[in-house]
Amino acid sequence: MAPDGREGTIEVITGVMFSGKSEELLRRVRRALIARRSVQVFKSHLDDRYSGIHAISSHDGRRVEARPVSSSLEIAEHVDPEVEVVAIDEVQFLDVGIVDVANRLADRGIRVIISGTDMDFRGEPFGHIGPLLAVAERIDKLHAICVVCGELATRNQRLIDGRPAPAEGPTIQVGGSESYEARCRRCHEVPTSGDDQIRLIDEVRFQLEG
Numbered sequence: 215m216a217p218d219g220r221e222g223t224i225e226v227i228t229g230v231m232f233s234g235k236s237e238e239l240l241r242r243v244r245r246a247l248i249a250r251r252s253v254q255v256f257k258s259h260l261d262d263r264y265s266g267i268h269a270i271s272s273h274d275g276r277r278v279e280a281r282p283v284s285s286s287l288e289i290a291e292h293v294d295p296e297v298e299v300v301a302i303d304e305v306q307f308l309d310v311g312i313v314d315v316a317n318r319l320a321d322r323g324i325r326v327i328i329s330g331t332d333m334d335f336r337g338e339p340f341g342h343i344g345p346l347l348a349v350a351e352r353i354d355k356l357h358a359i360c361v362v363c364g365e366l367a368t369r370n371q372r373l374i375d376g377r378p379a380p381a382e383g384p385t386i387q388v389g390g391s392e393s394y395e396a397r398c399r400r401c402h403e404v405p406t407s408g409d410d411q412i413r414l415i416d417e418v419r420f421q422l423e424g
């Protein structure tokens with residue numbers, strides 16, 4: 215607990231890309247600024263697509279810049295002794311040390327707000343969001359809209375030239391709407407090279423059967 219008696223907490227905002235995680239993180243940061251809390255914002259340096267947009271200002275003119283970091287240690291090193299709220303965006307790209315760092319900050323009475331996507335493009339757990347969900351006091355899982363069918367989207371569809379990317383690709387590949395879209399479980403497609411072989415066999419069989 216903090217010296218002033220305030221209790222620290224970990225809040226995780228998670229879900230698919232385009233579900234509004236960053237918007238929600240910034241909303242909470244803006245409200246903390248209105249409450250005159252001292253706030254620091256960090257984000258993974260891997261995601262520099264929106265650099266500039268992440269400078270947050272409240273109506274009374276106070277501003278906070280999001281500091282790009284490449285490791286959880288860098289966050290621990292740059293946290294001000296007097297800070298009351300620490301927000302971390304795109305946490306799925308950070309190392310496992312983030313769980314310990316978040317816990318230590320919360321133990322010191324700091325409100326830790328974390329956002330990150332929970333699944334990679336294959337639909338498998340991403341990075342260290344899982345353990346963070348386990349230690350968090352509060353979790354909000356947001357949904358986007360499936361661009362194929364209009365239902366709630368829970369999965370990150372990776373695209374290459376507009377077509378579903380194969381499972382064999384690298385887990386981390388930063389991109390925006392040109393290479394990702396939000397889809398529901400049913401519309402989510404992850405072809406494997408096995409699928410390609412089956413497709414080839416089917417085509418050959420179709421030609422032979424004429």
Ligand code: ADP
Pocket residue numbers: 229230231232233234235236237238357358359360361367396
């Ligand atoms: P996240 O941080 O979860 O990737 P952002 O906060 O950056 O999401 O962006 C959320 C915004 O993305 C929404 O307010 C909406 O305007 C836009 N958007 C684009 N595609 C979609 C979609 N398929 N479903 C919902 N919102 C979408």
Ligand code: ZN
Pocket residue numbers: 360361362363364365397398399400401402
């Ligand atoms: Zn769908």
